Amino acid sequence: MPGSSSVSAVRIEILNTGTELLLGTVLNTHGKWFGEELFKLGFRIQRLTTVPDGDAITQALRECVSRADVVIITGGLGPTSDDLTREAAAEVLGAELIEDEAAMRSLEAFFAIRNKVMAEVNRKQAQVLVGADVLPNANGTAPGIYVPPRLNGAANCAVFLLPGPPRELYPMFREEVAPRIVALAGLAKPPGMLELKIAGVGESDLQQEVDAKLAEIPDLEVGYCARVGEVDLRLIGDEAAIEAGRKIAEASFARQIFSDDGSSLEATVVRLLTRQGLKLATAESCTGGLISNRVTDVPGSSAVFTHGFITYANEAKRDILGVPQALLDAHGAVSEPVALSMADGALRVSGADIAVAVTGIAGPDGGTPDKPAGTVWIAWAAKGRPTVAVKQIHPRNRKDFKIATSQSALDGVRKIVLKMPHA
Amino acid sequence: MPGSSSVSAVRIEILNTGTELLLGTVLNTHGKWFGEELFKLGFRIQRLTTVPDGDAITQALRECVSRADVVIITGGLGPTSDDLTREAAAEVLGAELIEDEAAMRSLEAFFAIRNKVMAEVNRKQAQVLVGADVLPNANGTAPGIYVPPRLNGAANCAVFLLPGPPRELYPMFREEVAPRIVALAGLAKPPGMLELKIAGVGESDLQQEVDAKLAEIPDLEVGYCARVGEVDLRLIGDEAAIEAGRKIAEASFARQIFSDDGSSLEATVVRLLTRQGLKLATAESCTGGLISNRVTDVPGSSAVFTHGFITYANEAKRDILGVPQALLDAHGAVSEPVALSMADGALRVSGADIAVAVTGIAGPDGGTPDKPAGTVWIAWAAKGRPTVAVKQIHPRNRKDFKIATSQSALDGVRKIVLKMPHA
Structure with a gap:
């Protein structure tokens, strides 16, 4: 595989435990987060496995340690009866569970600071595998556990047991886990x-x-x-x-x-407008506000975006943007002349430097043989430049039609701004 | 556990393929989505595995079919060289790949409709396993593939190969996959x-x-x-x-x-407005078009939504909605009087029956000790009713602030429409 030489050969697997992750009630964001964190360190995840609470953990963990150099397990370190990760690890790694004194003291401190009485069930959270490192948890009751490869009877694999909730997991990973993995790998420089x-x-x-x-x-x-x-x-x-x-x-x-730096198209457009001191206005029919919504998702967009018009009805195009009724009657709302007139109107009414207008048929209804659902005209008006329009057809579902149209509209703005002088 | 008796014993595993899912660049939402969909049908996911593109797919698939009754693989059906799921399935299931005529015809049609020339690399997307069912894809170029248990040389397991992008995956699952799984399970009636x-x-x-x-x-x-x-x-x-x-x-x-039927808030609002023959207008500052974008995501919304105003700058509030400059000077844009005036102005200019206006500070910048980022005023004007406003504080990130505000704005519209007479 090209490039594999530059990536660390350490085989890392993530094992997420939690019935709720497979019932559709909770979105599992661990894959993305771990992927990002490990990539920064020069590692990749070889496999990510999600299993429900219970016996499935033992089976999956046994498979993971047989394949990987490092296994990170999340979840199942809580105090309740379905929290069984410690027990699964003890069985698979052939190590005994004992109550750790230091872990017990931090558990007691956690409750004392909050003026709460510790429930008896929480005691089991101080149990760790013999010879393992206890990883302190400043943000919850479950300490993490690190079982180094040399202590692992089942395989030559390093195993981390970490809490599931992000506010507990993230700091513990950065402070306790990342340095240990880097040390294990002896890495020079990430790709x-x-x-x-x-x-x-x-x-x-x-x-x-x-x-x-x-x-x-x-x-x-x-x-x-x-x-x-x-x-x-x-x-x-x-x-x-x-x-x-x-x-x-x-x-x-x-x-x-x-x-080339991960910026979205809308962030790129806002950055270019800001750099050149230009202002943008939008006139949207079929996208119904998606273009302006994307622009205003960008922090600081208020410096370059002042007016947006959603002229869904013909009367709105006429009364707000000044599109002549005769144009609407002669060509219909989804037409080149109307798109051009909307863009010109938005530029004039807003006083912006550049305006983009869209008018089309988002569907699923409203199409005709001449103008099927998915048809859209996009026009751009800019000070000192001719107003131009293009026709596109995006035969997609309603939301994707809106996204595709907004993408073309914003990309057109980007290209025009690149050609315009600084204000 | 209550209700567990109603859950089917069919062992279902999901195998997500895609290097991007493990690099941290893309959030994998398939687990949650499949969990939800399968649960509705009376099934649960036994295990979810994510592997990078390439050889890892073959190994993981071999393990999945050895454990499960149904395996659903997503991703890797595209035209590019790193799309290898078909090949992996052919190897594990011991079936040959051949070009399917019908699949080839739909591929050609997909490009013809869009007036595009099909690239040569797309041909491989018409390859299917001998004896498998081709699952049509109305929203992309990759057809799905269903390999029934009887044709599967490696194990007594049903295998589905599905495209990764949600817009292609979701409809294909609902139309082609769900009915087949229900039939395989011989379920009488899902809970x-x-x-x-x-x-x-x-x-x-x-x-x-x-x-x-x-x-x-x-x-x-x-x-x-x-x-x-x-x-x-x-x-x-x-x-x-x-x-x-x-x-x-x-x-x-x-x-x-x-x-109570899965409808979104915007769909509920559009349905109520339609039923009562009422029209809505929006005047948005800090939400920047999100409210109108949500409303216009609903098919048929053009019957009830005619005008939207995104008045991001003070001048836009003044010139487009007629908010008095004195009000802006005396109270600032994020204030009760300005919110009320925006709603009244939107109602008047649009001629709608009900108008909602929002003005606030999305952040992260622009807050003051008096009006911290996250502060918003929302106002509703309706024919024959007093215009009202509320202040809310949503100390969230920019996008979540916008969502929370749009939610309150639309829910207020819903409550007012319920009190209004039919037009």
Whole structure:
């Protein structure tokens, strides 16, 4: 596999325990979080397994330790009867559970500080495997447990037992777990990653253009991730490999790449507008406020975004943006002249430097043979430039139609701002 | 455990594939979604495994089919070189891959409808395992594949290969996968489920009020799911148990329950407005279009929503909605008088029957000791009723602040519409 030489060969598995994670009541964010944290340290997760509370933990843990160098188990360290991770680890790793004095003292302190009486069931939270390290928990009652490989009778694998709740898990991982994994691995330097976000190019077109060329770069790992109206190209390797990969992507798609630092399209647009001292207005029909909602998700957008118009009805297009009734009558709301007039109207009424307007048929109803659901006209007006419009067809469900349209609208704003002088 | 007798013994495992799920760049929401969907059908997930693209899929799939009755694999059906799920399944299940004519035709149609040329790499997406069912994909290029147990050389296990993106996965699961699993299990009738969606009540307040009473109902399983500005109360059991549970919830929270059929708050609002022949307008400052975006996510909303105003700047509040400059100068934009004036202005300018206005500080910057970030005024104006406003404080991150505010704004619309006569 290209690039694998630059990534640590330590095999890390995560084992999430908790019935609630498989019932659909709780979203498991551990995979993303651990992935991010470990990647920063130069590691990758080899596998993530989620099992319900109970016997399944023992079976899954036995499999994990047989495959991995490091296993991180989360959850099941609580005081109740379905918290069985300690017992499962003791069985699989062949170690006895004993009450740890220091752990017992911190448990008692946890309750004392809060003026609460400790329930008898909490005692079991002070139980640890013989010879293991106790990892202090400043934010909850369950201490973590670290079983080093040398003490592990079942396999040559380091095992961490950590609490499930993020407010307890995150600080414990950073303070107690990360340094131990780095020490185990004896790592020199983590690999780099570059993510190029690209609008207006399909995933397969992107791949067809660059994949073969990227494959020739030694030790570069390449990944593609398609979203609605966007493809992310991920390059992983050392600095030289990444820069070589970037050059290849830019040679074909310099204009389409809108971000190389993880920024969303809306954040990129707000950054460019801010840099050039320009103001944006929006006139939305079929997107119904999604464009302005995305822009205003960006902190600081109030400096560049002042007016948004959602002119869902024809009367709104006429009365608020000044679209002539004759234009609506002659061409219909979903037409080039109306899109152009909406953009011009938004620019004039708001006093902004650039305005984007969209008018289309989000569906599922409202389409005609001439203008099927998914049809949209997008227009851009800007001071000192001709107003332009394009027609697109996004035959998708309603929400994805809105996303795809907002993506094209914002990407058009980005391209025009790049051509405009600073205000 | 109450209700466990109604759960099927079919062993279901989910195998999520995708390097991006383990690198920390993408949040894996499949566990939660599958958990919810399968639970509604009377099933539970036995194990969820996430592995990177590549060889790991083959090994993990081999383990899954050895343990489970049904294995659902997601991801890796795309056109690119790191999409290897078909190949892994062919190897583990001992079946050959061939190009399926019907799948090829739908692929070609997918591109033809969009006026695009199909790239050569897409051809591999028409490859299916010999004897498998092709599951059509209306929302993407990758058809799903179903390998029934009888065709599966490796184990007596049913295997589904499904696309990863939710917009493709969700409809395919509901239309093609769910009925097949139900048929495999020979289930008579899944347990019933009622989901009551509740706004304006905290999770712990809800639980404190109803939990003990609900626990007294035999064979009723109870779940709570807290979202921003909403709690969902899930009741699972037979009809009598569910109705007894509903009575308890309604006795305390009749006004706060906005849906009992899974409808979102915006869908409920659009339905009520439509039923009563009323029109809504929005005037948004700090939510920046989120309220109108939510309303227009609902099919048919164009019948009840005509005008939305995003008046982010003071000048927009003044020029578009007619908020007096003196009011802005005297009280600031985030104030009761300005919120009331925005709502009145939106009602007047749009000619709608009801208008909602919000003005606040989304943060992270822009707060003052008097008006910290998270402060918002929400006002409602309606024909023939006094205009009213409330102040709320949502000390959350920017996006959650917007969601919480939009939730309160829409719930207020719902309550007012319920009191208004039909138009």
